[in-house]
Amino acid sequence: MLKRLLIANRGEIAQRILAATKALGVEAVAVYSVADKNAKYLQDCHDRVCIGPGPPTQSYLQMEAILQAALQTECQALHPGYGFLAENPLLSYMCQQQGLQFVGPSARAISLLGDKVQAKKVMADYGLPTLLGPQKKITSLEEAKSIAQNLGYPLLLKASAGGGGKGMKLCHNPAELEKNFPLASMQALQAFGDGSLYVEKYIQKAKHIEFQVILDRYGNGIHLGERECSIQRRHQKLIEESPSPALTSEQREEMGQKVVQALQKLGYTNAATAEFLLSPDGELAFMEVNTRLQVEHPVSEQITQVDIVQEQIKIAANAPLSYRQNEIRFQGHAIECRINAEDPERNFRPSPGKITRFRPPTADYIRLDTHIHEGYTIPPFYDSMIAKLIVWGENRTQAIERTKQALEQFQIEGVKTTLNLLQKVLELDSFQNGTYHTKTLEELLSQWQK
Incomplete structure (x- = not known):
């Protein structure tokens, strides 16, 4: 196993990667901007390195500063998280050149799949249906x-x-x-x-479906089923769930295996997510592959009990996958709500500022991924997501009811948030019966604003 790993990200995902390193006994080094100097997770790291001012172009997008931080703190690996440089093939390549393990795929794989046209060609050649x-x-x-x-x-x-x-x-x-x-x-x-x-x-009233897969360097690969991400605004997801109410178990297994096999043929390693559109007639069509950890990965973890981030780190350390496909058990249903510091009544204007009250719901079926706390000041430079509420239920009906209750109990004051909007979405008949699609939120917002 690795001795020390650099977390090349911030906020909620930095906190998540830190939790995985602790579980594996790996020392974590964090980079941070001046704007994030008071982030609590920094105190729990083995070391930390300031890489610049608040704006991402001067800090979290500064590849040379991040690599230097990893080298000067004697890290063996680097985890990019999501966003920022996570899908930049040059970072993967430079890690390799500097003797660092990049927690993700090779630069070749990132480049190939980052070209959306080439990716469609390749995946079509390997048997996936395309639009x-x-x-x-x-x-x-x-x-x-x-x-x-x-x-x-x-x-x-x-x-x-x-x-x-x-x-x-x-x-x-x-x-x-x-x-x-x-x-x-x-x-x-x-x-x-x-x-x-x-x-x-363009497929009208389509559903957005994605498959989570993980592949190691020894020819092993697994899928963790699908997530449905159809509640979105301007192609940005707000609610995700797993499994999708629109797929059969046969579709899940067939397409999951096809994605694994296609990426194995490419020589892909580490975590990936293949995104599809599901037409109203039930046909899946491939769109793209995300060559990184997804924001919504927790819903897959909650129904399979597979820690995706730990598996990522193990694979980077040249360990084989901890699971085989026949060991994956899908249990219950999970829903994730992204809580953003935005004002939905003012065209989702960002709402940075100080959190004056933070009272999240607690229960053994609730998971909260966040880096914020009461008294925390949200900086104006970054994505507006401040927390992810993940709720598990024995079935979809129970998961929805539990999520609604959790959202009602969640108290955040000092900034505007999307909590109220999330509650409205869960109350929709189309969400509760599973017939919602990628334009459902836009339709709700147009009615809301009248």
Whole structure:
């Protein structure tokens, strides 16, 4: 096992990685910005290194400073968490060059799967169904128009070099295509340094389904079933659950194994998430692979009792997977609610500031992943998520009721949050009967704002 690991992230996920290192007996070193100097988790680390001012471009995105911190504290490995540099192939490559174990896949795998067009081609070759649309990059409106004539509307323009909703535009007709193409290309260029796009057929009332897999360096691979992430705003997820109420156990096993086998053929190692859209007629279509730990990984952990972060670290230390697929048991149902410091009544304006009251619910079926506490000041530089509430139940009905109760009991004062909005979502008939889709939250918000 490793002796010492650098946590190249902040906040909730830094706290989560720290918990995994403690369980494994690995010393943790944290990097932090000036804005995070008072974070409580820093006190629990073996060492800590300040890497710059608050803005991410001057701290958590400073690759050289992070690598230097790992080397000067004699770490053997680096965990990137999610966001920031987590899917930057150069960080994986530089770790290898410096003799550090990168807790994640190789630079080659990150590069290959980070190219969304190439990833679709590869996964299609390995037997995964994909969305309709030519698997090629386009750089001109004329190319897009030609594709639209064959594909039909509605269609989606997507950035070929990255995801997260950046560079994504929905087009219902030729006029919208003409308007949105330059906007999507510009957004893609600004976000990823590459303005090329690709086109996919848009599936109306689709569900967002993703499969969690873990693969080691010895040819072993497992899947932990699927998560449903259809409650989202501007392609950012707010609620996730596992298992999905829309999939059968046969679909779960078949697609889970297909994803594992496809990534094994690529020589992929460590954790990955394959994302799909589920059409109203029940067909799954591959979208992309995220080559990192996902924000919503706890729901998979809660129904399988597999600690994904510990497995990541073990694999980086050249250990084999602790499980085989026939040892994975899916038990009960889990729901995760992302609690953001935002004001839903003001177009989700970020709400940084001091937490004057923090009283989370407690029960043996509740898990809370957070770094905040009463008296904590939320800095203005980072993502607005401040906590993840994960609730387990013996079945979906019980999990929903328990989650509703937990949200009602949760008290956060001093800043605006999404607690009230999350309660409204769970009250929806479409959520309770499992028929909700990726536009459900937008529909709720449009009614709410009337």
